[in-house]
Amino acid sequence: MNVEAEILGLKLRMQALEAQPCPGPVITAIAIAVALVTAEVTDARAEITQDLAAMGIEIEGLRRQTNQHITSAQRDTPAWYDALQHDLNELRLRIDHLLEKPGA
DSSP states (O other): OOHHHHHHHHHHHHHHHHHOSSSHHHHHHHHHHHHHHHHHHHHHHHHHHHHHHHHHHHHHHHHHHHHHHHHHHHHHHHHHHHHHHHHHHHHHHHHHHHHHSTTO
16 A cells, blocks of 8 residues: 555544544454554464473473483493593503513
């Protein structure tokens, strides 16, 4: 819709409201506006509720995935530590062996 036509329409509606002798239609218009705003707020609340529910599901999935990674890391860490300890012991033995050789 053309902006000028929309403004003209609003002016005509304002003039019509101002020309009326009793405030009854104004009160009705206000009640309608309040009902529309209430409906918009209700719709926004429903959308936010759905978005929060979806976010809760996403967070739960992320929590499960993180727990799986932590469990896997905790399970693999002792084996990694044992292998590292074994390699360090082997290195220590080689160093001791090299230090014991004469002329080295």
